[in-house]
Structures are given as structure tokens and as C-alpha cells.
Amino acid sequence: MPRKKRSRRPPPATLVRRWSVVCGIALVAYLYYHPLRAYLSTRHERSAVRSEVLQLAAQKRELRRRLNVATSTDALAREARELGYVRPGERLFIVKGIPAWEKAHSTLDGHGRR
Numbered sequence: 199m200p201r202k203k204r205s206r207r208p209p210p211a212t213l214v215r216r217w218s219v220v221c222g223i224a225l226v227a228y229l230y231y232h233p234l235r236a237y238l239s240t241r242h243e244r245s246a247v248r249s250e251v252l253q254l255a256a257q258k259r260e261l262r263r264r265l266n267v268a269t270s271t272d273a274l275a276r277e278a279r280e281l282g283y284v285r286p287g288e289r290l291f292i293v294k295g296i297p298a299w300e301k302a303h304s305t306l307d308g309h310g311r312r
Contacts, residue, residue: 208216267273284290
């Protein structure tokens with residue numbers, strides 16, 4: 199009896215089912231790709247914005263500290279003196295020629311000797 203060769207190829211219905219499953223998986227993967235890409239992009243952008251916010255918060259703290267120092271009574275008095283203001287009862291003396299005096303006396307050592 200001659201034996202009939204068995205075909206290794208599955209029946210057409212099985213092939214259609216397999217290809218429909220493969221196409222279905224590919225379709226689901228394609229539909230998940232765009233939202234997933236948008237999510238990852240947004241997450242990356244959020245981390246960049248968060249680091250910028252932290253940096254700006256640190257800068258704000260530093261500026262507040264500098265503002266508190268600049269508006270203190272001592273700082274205001276120092277600025278007023280630089281502008282030439284004096285306190286009541288004080289006298290203002292304007293000394294000229296300081297650079298020339300320093301140049302003339304720069305040859306002296308720390309003990310006043312030449």
C-alpha cells in the first residue's frame with residue numbers, strides 16, 4: 199500500500215486564525231504605541247520642569263535672604279553713608295588726595311620705616 203505523504207502545511211482555517219491573531223496583536227501594539235510615547239515624553243518633560251522649579255525655589259530663597267540683608271538697618275545706614283548722608287550732630291569731612299597720599303606712603307613697611 200502506498201502511503202500518502204502528509205502535508206506539513208496546516209489547514210487554511212488554522213492559517214487564517216493564526217494571521218488574524220498576529221494582526222490583532224500588531225494592531226493592539228500600534229494602538230498602545232502613541233499613548234505610551236506621549237506618556238514617556240510627558241514624564242521626561244515633567245522631570246525637567248520639576249528640576250527647574252527646584253532651582254528657581256533655591257534662587258528665590260537666596261534673593262529673599264539678600265533682600266533681608268539689604269533692607270536691614272545696618273545696610274541702610276551703610277548705603278546712606280556712601281551717598282554722603284550724616285547722622286544728626288555729626289560733621290561731614292571730605293578728604294581729597296587719598297590715592298596720592300597712599301602712593302607716597304606705600305614705601306613704608308609695616309612698622310613705619312622705609
